[in-house]
Amino acid sequence: MNGDLYNIGQAAKASGISAKMIRHYEEVGLLPAASRTFSNYRTYNHQDVHMLRFIRHSRDLGFSIKQIGDLLSLWRDKNRPSSKVKSLAADHIEMLNKKIEELNTMKSELSRLVSCCHGDDRPDCPILDSLSAD
Amino acid sequence: MNGDLYNIGQAAKASGISAKMIRHYEEVGLLPAASRTFSNYRTYNHQDVHMLRFIRHSRDLGFSIKQIGDLLSLWRDKNRPSSKVKSLAADHIEMLNKKIEELNTMKSELSRLVSCCHGDDRPDCPILDSLSAD
DNA sequence: TTTAGATCTTACCATCATGGTAAGGTCAAG
DNA sequence: CTTGACCTTACCATGATGGTAAGATCTAAA
Known part of the structure; x- marks a missing residue:
């Protein structure tokens, strides 16, 4: 070759x-x-x-x-100019931060619900209650 | 109506x-x-x-x-059984954590590079250097 | 040299959740 | 009755990637 x-x-x-x-x-x-x-x-x-x-x-x-x-x-x-590279990268960090925040918001809320749920054989479930709340 | x-x-x-x-x-x-x-x-x-x-x-x-x-x-x-709901939610939290970790890894590495870059009119750029490294 | 198997080519389709558009039917208010 | 807002279906697009199929080509072994 x-x-x-x-x-x-x-x-x-x-x-x-x-x-x-x-x-x-x-x-x-x-x-x-x-x-x-x-x-x-x-x-x-x-x-x-x-x-x-x-x-x-x-x-x-x-x-x-x-x-x-x-x-x-x-x-x-x-x-x-390195400034162009830097600002492109900085923009991307911003976007990463936004996504991370979104996911963290989801995670916090869901964790809260999970910690409230007995997780046993009974049907009562704060997770479903929250999802179906008005 | x-x-x-x-x-x-x-x-x-x-x-x-x-x-x-x-x-x-x-x-x-x-x-x-x-x-x-x-x-x-x-x-x-x-x-x-x-x-x-x-x-x-x-x-x-x-x-x-x-x-x-x-x-x-x-x-x-x-x-x-509320356990089923709880485990479904827990699985999802796992996935959220995985994604968050991925994004955080990207963010840390990129932040490091950005902080090393002068960001001025000169062409020297650690960000590009790192991206083109072998 | 022939042949089998690996690898290349293009051209499709699928994912996931969502948005857009176009062409045509329907409804409600003036 | 017209107009505008809304409904219907049927497409196409996004973004990054994976998959598959049919056919051409290469390579190594028999």
Whole structure:
């Protein structure tokens, strides 16, 4: 095998992104169209795999595909002001905080109800009572 | 208007669930098929709206449609053991905790990166550095 | 060299909860 | 009777991912 080239399966293994998703990212324009072998197989080089890993790390931090597109642009722009990256990341932290708060609200309320419920064989249940309250 | 009957828009307002979603819940079997007027409009009575509110409260606590189906069964079963409700709710709390933890992990890591980034006009950026690290 | 099995290609469908739109029927008030 | 608000169904879209099927291609072993 050409030491420099990966097919999609190898790129997937090397990057931690499934082949399925690599194709998807290409389709939605997050990735440029991969070059192809004569027999129409996609090929990737080290740089491509590097970019895939960038995407993977970004996904792991919860960035959306749209946001990752912006991050990639900034990454490629060697003259970006770091302030742009920082504010993009800060926005995302805001969104994470909002979601965390929502989930915490749910959790608190539900925990309260659960702690009120006997959880035995009798039918009385403050959880159902609360859900059916007006 | 018949003091006892709601059309779908009125049921939506009274329950806080959109007409769209009421139809959807019916389609996926969470709700029994609504009765219809002669002209094929869905009609709902007080009990139906009560059930819709139950669903609404359950959604507000983050239960899935599948879980709400189970909750509704327990609600209707006047002989349910409250333990069943409690364990269903406890399972959901577990899932909420898992999600919260995931988001918190993202948030911590990203916050760390953000705090390391100058956020000025220079291109050096620990956030991008970390995302592109091997 | 042939062949079997792994892997590639595209093109679909599904998830989950929700929103939107379009085309057409119905109802209520003026 | 008209107008506007509402209803009906039947689609499509979101966002990120997984699945499957049918067919082409590659690779390693027999």
